Amino acid sequence: AAADRRPTQSDQHLTQAIAAIRESFEELGVLLARHAEGPRQGQMADAQDIAAIDRHQPFAAQCAARGLRLAADGVYLLAHWTADRDLARRFEVPFLVARMPEGQEPVADEAEQFEPVWVRPADALARHEAGQFFMIFPTIRTLQRLAQFSSTQAVLDAVAHEQPLWVSCPRAGLLAGKEARYMEDEMPFGELALVCPDGQIVHPLDWQTERPVPLLRNVMRLTAPNPGVMTGPGTNSYLVGDPATGFIAIDPGPADAEHLDKLWRAAGGDIRMIVCTHSHADHSPGAAPLQAMCVQAGKARPPVLGLPSAPTARAASQFTPDRALQNNELLVLEGLAPEGKITHTLQVIHTPGHAANHLCLLLVEDALLFSGDHILNGSTTVIDPPDGNMADYLDSLDRLDAVCAEHSVEFILPAHGYVLGGPVLGARNAIAKLRAHRLAREAKVLAAMQALPQGSMDDWVRHAYDDVPQRMWPVAQRSLLAHVERIRSLQPGNN
Template sequence: MSNLSDLSAAAWPAHRSNSAHQRPTVHPDRLPPHSLSKPRGVKAPIAPEEPALPRKPWQRQARQAARLDNGPMPRTTQQLHPHREPVATRPAATVLLLRDAPASPGSPGGLEVLMTRRSATASFAPNAYVFPGGGIDALDAAPATHAAADRRPTQDDLHLTQAIAAIRESFEELGVLLARHGDGPRKGQWADTADIAALDRHQPFVAQCQARGLRPAADAVYLLAHWTADRDLARRFEVPFLVARMPEGQEPVADEAEQFEPVWVRPADALARHDAGQFFMIFPTIRTLRRLAAFARTQEVFDALADEQPLWVSCPRAGILAGKEARYMEDEMAFGELAMVCPDGQIVHPLDWQAERPVPLLRNVQRLTAPNPGVMTGPGTNSYLVGDPATGFIAIDPGPADPAHLDTLWRAAGGDIRMIVCTHSHPDHSPGAAPLQAMCVQAGRPRPPVLGLPSAPTARAASEFTPDRSLQNDELLVLAGQAPDGPVTHTLQVIHTPGHAANHLCLLLLEDGLLFSGDHILNGSTTVIDPPDGNMADYLDSLDRLDAACAQHGVEFILPAHGYVLGGPLLGARQSIAKLKAHRLAREAKVMAAMQAQPDGTLEDWVRHAYDDVPPRMWPVAQRSLLAHVERIRTLAP
C-alpha cells in the first residue's frame, strides 16, 4: 500500500428521544433544517401524496444517497443490526445569500455569505449560526404562485418551487426581499426598503408581492447542493441549499424571534471561528462552507452552477470515533463502511483503528487489522474472516507473522479455520499463513490448506511464496453448514488480478455481493505498481475484469487490505473502480507529458512533474509506479 493518491440548521433534530417532553441534546455533526417548526398559520406542508415531478439525475442520486432506491445489499440474514425503516423525508429549502466584499486592512475581501444566530432557547441547535430557510409550503408549489414569479428557461418546476420557498423564508426571517418590480416605471428594478416596509412578514408572501407589483426573482436563485437528513433521525428533511446574490441597497434585519444577529462572513473565517469555539455551526453548514471557501468571488459560484445541477448530493452517515459521533459524506473514507454495516443509519459502529480485537462487519465477515501501521500500510493490513460457527471460517490475508495478531485471528474463528487464502505474497500479507496453519494443527484441528498463487520469478526475495494449492481463476471456495434457522453457505469466487503483484488475486463473496480486493484497490490511497513483478498494463486490465465481475454480481462494497470498506449508493464498487482507473490514466497522461517535455530525462526528472501533487519524501516510492507507467507508454507507442 502507498499513500500516493493522491444544513443549515433548517430543523433536522439531532436527537432520538422516547419522550415527547425530553429536551433534545445537540451534536454539531447532526443535520437539521431550522425553520420547519415555525407556528405560521398561513403555512401548510406539501402533502406526501402530491404527484412527484420527473426526476433529474441528481434527484435520483439524492434518493439513492438516502437509500430510497435500494440497490444490491448483503443478505439481510447477515446484517448485524435489525432492519429499521427510516421515516419519510419532508421538503425544505435553504438559501445562501452572497456578496463580494472589498479588501480592507483587516480583511482580504472577496466572497461573503450571510448567516444568522439561532435563538438561545431554540429546541434544536441553540445559538448555532445558520443560513435562512425552512419548510416548503403547498402555496410555494401552486400554479398561481409559479406564474407570479420570474424563472429561467432552464429552471424546472421543482427548482422553481424551492426557489420561491427560499425567497419567502429569507424575507420572513431576515427581511431580505429577492423580488423585482414587474411593470410600470420601475419594471425590472429590485425591491427597495420602502417595498420591504410595506410587506408583513407574517402574511401570505406572494399575494403581498402581487399587490405591490413585485415578482419573486426565482430566476436569480440557483441550486448549490442537496442535503438529506440521515436515516436515524425521527424527523427528516430533504433540503436543497440554494444561492442568490444579496440585492444592493438592502440590509438584513432578523426577526428577533428565531433568528438574531445577521452577520456577513467569509467562509474561511466562519470555519476558523467555529474551530476556535466562537461560532457554533452544525455539520451541513460546516461542510457547505468548506466547499464554498474554494471560490474567491461570487461570480465563480454562479459560473459553476450554470447547468442547473448541484455541486454535491449528500445524505451523511455517522459512526463512533474516539467515543464520539463522527459524521461523513459519501466521498469520505469511512462512509462506505457505515453504509454496509449500518444501512438504516444506526450510530453504533466503531471507526477507531486498533489491532486488539476483530471488528464485525457482517454476521459472516470480521476484520482484524494487523499492528503494522505505516506510510506503506496505512492503519495496518486488514485480515478478514469469512464464515460463521456453523460453517467454519476462511481466513483472508493472515498478514505478517505477528504472534498476537495470529492468536487473535485464530480465537475470533473459534479455532475453526477451514482455509487460509493469501491475495498475494507481499510481506505484510502472507507470512502469517504458515504459523496460523500450525496453530490449527497444534489445537487438534484439521490442517487448513494455504491457498493462493505462487510467486513469480520476478518477485522480491521477501515475497517468495508457494501455497499448498494454486487457485484457479473463477474457482469457488465454499463453506456450508447447518445454522439454527436452516442451511447456510458462503461462497468465495477467485478472480486473478495481476498488476500490483504477478500473483495477486481478489475474492468475491457471491451471496452478499462483496469484493475482497487485497492491494489491488485501497481506501485512501493508490497502490504501488513496482516492476518487474508489478505491471501497469496488467493492473488496468485487472480493473476491467473486476468491474465486469461487480456488474455481473451486483457488487456494491469493496473490502480492501488497507482502509475502511469502500462503497455505498453514490460511490459503489463500480464507481470506485472507474474513479481509480480514471486516476491512473490521468497520472499516466502527466507521465507522458513529463517524458515529452524532457525526452532525455530520468525517472528522477519526470517524477517531479508527474507527481507534483505528492510530497517529495514519497517520490522514491512514486518512481516505482512511474516506471510502470513508462513501460506501458513505451509498449503502446507505435
Template sequence: LAHWITDRDLPRRFDVPFLVARMPAGQQPVADEAEQFEPVWVRPADALARHDAGDFFIIFPTIRTLERLQAYPSVQAVLNACAVNDEPLFTSCPRAGLMNGHESRHMEHEPPFGELALVSPDGQIVHELAWQTQRPVPLLKNVQRLTAPNPGFMTGPGTNSYLVGDPVGGHIAIDPGPDIPEHIDRLWRAAGGDIRAIVCTHSHPDHSPGAARLQALCAEKPPILGLPSAPTSRENSRFTPERALADGERLVLQGQDGATHTLQVVHTPGHAANHLCLLLEEDGLLFSGDHILNGSTTVIDPPDGHMGAYLESLDKLDRLCELHGVDFILPAHGYVLGDLKQTPDNPSAPGHGGARAAIAHLKAHRLAREAKVARAMQSQPQGTMDDWVKIAYDDVPERLWPVAKRSLLAHVERIQSLGGFNL
C-alpha cells in the same frame, strides 16, 4: 447549490435544498427567530476558522457546504458552477458511526461511509470506526476483520485480515498478514480455532508471512492457498502456497442452517503478478487485497507490478461486480468501500451500486495520472524519472515522490507500449 437529506438515525428527517444567489449591495439580513438567529454576512473560510476556534456553532451540513464553497474564488464562480445544469452541485445523505465513542458523521466521498452503509444500513449509530488491533470487528454475521498492528507509511492503519464463515462450517482466513505472534493468535481465537483454509491474496511481506504460524496453531492444519510469486518478485516477497488456486475456482464452506459461504477466486495481476481477489458470492462482497484500497491508490512496482495488467484487472472486477450485484469492497488496508444501491431512502447512492462506482473512480484517477505523466514526458523528452515525477505528481507531497516513482515507471512503460513515446 446542494441537496441534503438528513441521516437515517434521526427521528425527524428533512429533504433540504441549499440555494445560492447574488444579493444586491447594502442588503441587511433579518432573522425569522424560528430557524435563524443573529444572521451575519461571512466568508466561508472565515466561518470555518471561527467554528474551529469554538466561537461559531455550525451544524454538519453547513460545515461541509462551506468547505466546498471556500474553494471558489468569487460569487460569480459559484454561480457559474451551479448554472452548468439543473442538478445541484452535490447531493448527500450522510451516515454516522462512533469515533472513540463519540458521534462521527460522514458524507459519501469520505473513507468511513461505505463501512457504515454495510454494517448499519438503517442508520444505527453503533459502529466504532477507530482503528484498534485487540479484537475482531464484525462486518456481517459471517465476516470478521482483524487489523494487524503494523500501521505505517505503506500499510495505513495496518493490514486487514478477514475471517469468512461461521462456527458450524468453520472459517476461511484471508491475508493472515505479517508474522506477528499476537495478531496470529487473535485471528486464530476469533475463528474459535476452526480454520479450514488460509488464503493469501499475494506474496508481499505484510500479507503472507503469518500463514505458516496460523496453520501451526490449527489442529487440522488447513492448507495455505494462493498463487506462487513470479520470478519478477522482490526477494522479501517470495511465497509458495501449498496449493495454487485457479482463476474462477470456488472455495465453499457449508455453514449453519444450511447456509453456504462461497469464495470465487479472481486472478488480478497488476499490483503483483500473483495477486488475486476473492468474491463472496452469497453476500456480494469483494475482498480486494491491495488491488483496490480505501483512501489511497496502490503502488504498481515493475517488473512484478504492471500498469496495463492492473487496468485490465480493474475491468475484470467491474464485470464481475456487475454480474453478481456487488455493493461493497473489503480492502486489505482501510475501511470498507461502496454503498447500497440507490433507493428512495438512499437517493445519493450511485445507481449501479457502490462497488462499481469505486472501481470507475479508481480507473479514472489512474488514467488522469497517466495523462499527467504523458504531458511531463512531452514537456521534457530528455528528462529523467526525477524530472517527470515533479510534474506528474505535483499534487503529492515531495516526501512521497520516491514511492510515486515506482508507479511513474509503470505508467511510462505502458505509454511506451502503446506507442506514445520511444525514449
C-alpha cells in the same frame, strides 16, 4: 407571486426559489425582487421597498402592489440534503444560493433568525472549530465546499447547469465514543452502509488491533499492528465463515505472533483455509505460523492457498502456497445450522498488476469483493515493476468491474482502509474512479515525457506527480516507471 424564471429552471426549482425568497424576506428582511415596469424597471428592490412591505402580511400581494416581480431566476440549487436515517423526524432539504442584492442589510426577525452576520466560509469554519460558532453537520460540510470557491460568481457559475453540486444523506458511526457523521464521498461511509444499513449509530470506526470488527454475520476484520505510510491503519486480515462452517482466513498479514493469536481465537480455533491475496510482506508471512498454530492446537492442517510468487518478485515477497488457486475456482465452506445447510463461497479472481501473483475473492452469497491491494480506500496502490505491471493492473480492473456487474456487487473490502460502498464509492463507481485516476496520471506522465524527452525519472516525477508531497516521490517513481512501460508498449511498432 409573479416571478422571473430561467428558461432551464424546472417548475420544482421555481417553486423552491419562490419559497426561499419569501422566507428570506420574512426572517431576514432580504428581498430578491426587481421592479417590473416604470422608470425603475429591472432594478432590484431597495430599502424603501423593503420598508413598505410588512413581513407579517401576505407577501405576494404586497410585492404586486409595488410592481415587484420575484427574482427567482437568480436563485440556484446548490445541494440537496436528506436527514440521516437515525433521526426520528427526517427532512429532504434543498440548499439554495443567490447573490445578495446590493444596498440591502439583513435584519433578523428575532423569532426564527437571530444575530445575522456576514462571514466568509473559511472564517465561519475556523470559529466553529474554536467553539465560538455552533453549526450542524450539513452547514459545516456546505461551508467546507463553498470555501473552495474563489468568489460568489464562481459558485453561481458552478450551479448554472441546474443540478445540485452534491446530494447527500449522511451516515453516522462512533469515533472515540462520540457520534461522527460522514457524506457519501468520505472513507467511512461505505462501511457504515454495510454494517448499519438502517442507520443505527452503533459501529465503532476507531482503528484498533485488539479486537475483531464484525462487518456481517459471517465476516470479521482484524487489523494487524503494522500502520505506516504504505499500509495506512494496518493490514486488514479477514475471517469468512461462522461456527457451523469454520472459517477461511484472508491475508493473515505479517508474522506477528499476537496478531495471529487474536485471529485464531476470533475464529474459535477453527480455520479451514488460509488465503493470501499476494506475496507482499504485509500480507503473506503470517500464513505459515497461523497454519502451525492450528496444528499445534490439535486441529486439521488448513491449506495455505494463493498464487506462488513470480520470478520477478523481490526477495522479501517470496511465497509458495500449499496449492495454487485457479482463476474462477470456488472455495466452499459448508455446515449445518438449525435453519438448514449453510455455505460460504469464495470465487477466486486472478488480478495481476500490483503484484504478478495478486488475486481477489468474491464472497458469492453476499456479493462482497475482497480486493487485497488492488483497490484501496483512501489511496491508490503502488505498481512496482517488474513484478507490478500497469497494463495488467488496468486489465484486472476491467475484470473486476465485470464481476461486480455480474454479481451486483456493491461493497469492496480492501486490505487497507474501511469498506468501500454507497452511491459515490460503491464497487463499480470506485473502480471507474480508480481507472480514470490512473489514466489521468498516465496522461501527465506522457506530457512530462514529451516535454522532457531526454529527462530522467527524477525529472518526470516532478512534473507528473506535482500534486503529491515531495517526500512521496520516491514511492511515486515506482508507479511512474509502470506508466512509462505501458506508454512505450502502446507506441507504434511495439504491439
